[in-house]
Amino acid sequence: MRRRTLLGLAAAPFALPLLAACESDGAEATGDLRIATGSPGAVYYRYGTAIAELCKRYLPNVHASVLTTAASQINVQNVLDGTADVAFTQADIAAGSEGSQLAALARLYDDHIHVVVAAAGGIAHLRDLHGRRVSVGGVGSGTAVTADRVLEVSAVSIDRVQLGLDDSVRALRDGTIEAFFFSGGLPVAAIADLAREYPIRLLPLEESVQLLRARYGDYYAERVVPASTYTGITATVAIGIANYLVVRMSMSEPLAYGVTRLLFEGRDELAKAHQAAARLNIRSAISTPPLPLHPGAIRYYRAQKA
Structure with a gap:
């Protein structure tokens, strides 16, 4: 499987526009991306902060910020009530929201x-x-x-x-x-x-x-x-x-696609913030029961033949 990377930008100056373009009728990822994380001493916060930094660098029309929270349970609530746009949560906590408007972008790693x-x-x-x-x-x-x-x-x-x-x-x-x-x-x-x-x-x-x-x-x-x-x-x-990255099903497809793509193409960079990011695997990432994958994430995985 071919994998384009965010790294080595000097050798590949086209990487930024390629990432920014969402390839959905020419639409680009735009809007706010408030990332609900957890304690500053734990993984969610470091991983989420690194995602926000990559968004600022490679998704120029996305305004990313990090929310420090008590983590999984409040994170799910924050996404569902619109306080946050994307959040980290444990699979067992996400399971309690089955049937809601919650969707997943990826299974990330195991707690x-x-x-x-x-x-x-x-x-x-x-x-x-x-x-x-x-x-x-x-x-x-x-x-x-x-x-x-x-x-x-x-x-x-x-x-x-x-x-x-x-x-x-x-x-x-x-x-x-x-x-x-x-x-x-x-x-x-x-x-x-x-x-x-x-x-x-x-x-x-x-x-x-x-x-x-x-x-x-x-x-x-x-x-x-x-x-x-x-x-x-x-x-x-x-x-x-398992840990999931979750969003509302109503998130725009270009934004969901762009963040999902960022997770994989920026994986090496994200792993510098915490090694848990290096455990992201495209085969296991699509397994998010009982939550459905967001259509934007599905489109990314299909393009990668996952």
Whole structure:
């Protein structure tokens, strides 16, 4: 499959007009593109910021901006109510909007559910969290929804608090919580920074995967956080969840096409912001159940014979 690239513009000065033209009756991608992301310490924000920068450079008639949010759950709401134009969200959260006006541009990469504890705290398994003070993620986050599901199917009752990623990191280090959940692509920068300064461990979650699948569907899979991901961490089984980039079905086809094309043709550039962007694969990108693909995205994939 031939793949044109945004890189090497000095050698290919025609790349910009080729990307800007949407090839749909001569229409170009135009309009606002407010990108709902997440915490500045996590992947959505870095990936979304990089997309906005590429839009500014290669889609000159698109006015891109980044919204810092609590992530998946509020992101979906923001797209549906028109507060945002495009958003990152977990597949299990997107599933709750089946039948709405939500559509997908691509399946991007898989999140890993992290359950982070102090290495010296004596907590080795999920069941050890029973009765302890634990952050399940910020209000409106996909992390909070998934964390509650994990605890429910595992029959673990906690002293539940809701803190965003950065506040969870500080609270664990200060000892005001004993663990926190976070759903993010590897590596999560805020967790990597914490591990370099404060010994942590990740709790294994293999026992929860099949329980989640049985109750909530096949949005969950067993994944491994490699030992090299965070300082002092051994390889740990986590729960994987696909991430989608979503829009309203009413988004113009040229804009949806242009953003989808940007994801692929700018993939190497986006990966400089976070390596999760490098995991975008055209064969898996079209699998966004239960959401339909936007017609603009479909046109891109058909052109690539995906």
